[in-house]
Amino acid sequence: MSGGGARDAILALARRLAREAGALQRERYEEHHEIDTKSAAVDLVTEVDRACEALVVAAIEKERPGDAILAEEGGGQDRPGAEWRWVIDPLDGTTNYAHSYPRFCVSIGVERAGRSEVGVVYDPLLDELYHAVRGAGAFRNDRPISVTEEPELSRALLATGFAYDRRASEIDNLDHFGDFLKSSRALRRDGSAALDLCYVACGRLDGYWELKLQPWDVAAGSLIVEEAGGRVSDFAGRALAGSAVQILASNGHIHEAMREVLRRSG
Ligand code: IPD
């Protein structure tokens, strides 16, 4: 199959799996959950994270057995030399999910030779499916989306998040949080990095930054922001190159002003 044909098939599969995993999240949303912890007491995983990952990984293994899979809960297959790699966050917003706070999603990014080609994020409660294909734009429920035109940081609505090592680490984002609180119109911390990125892409937010994220948090959302006309970089303005130790995503117009604030408190 040609690269374009393969991409279309991958997009269709990613969309189907995001909807299937999302349906599972929606069905079990208000049930009692089994909650375990991972890297820290505040880093949670539920049986629904695991069930969503199992569903998505099993389907990819069946339909595309040669592809590599990086999945947050460890169910993926590292296949060195594979042309395509799936990067999956089966449930982004686990803390919200565990508390029945209605903001979480499924995030599926697909890379070819290390470069993002397809991104799909599905919010099952709002029934909003975001997708992007490199060079072909970004969409919510199949309608084109774009970032805001806002040029002034002082009028911008921003979002961020805090890493799971925040009780132990001094690099806790509170310095940046304080500076942006003073320099923007308002801040949000809503607990799903993938949705934060999609909200920048569709203009509900003007900018977003965070530290110490993992590839699965940003694989789909970063492409969706770029394809919606926004900019994604590290705090120094460089391309992310796989890691997400620092991420700054914006409408492009306020990117340098946000970098300046991050420099000040960094
Ligand atoms: C988390 C969420 C949260 C962000 C954390 C992430 P998870 O992912 O995206 O918004 O602040 O840093 O780890 O654990 O819910 O998949």
Ligand code: CA
């Ligand atoms: Ca995540």
Ligand code: CA
């Ligand atoms: Ca997750």
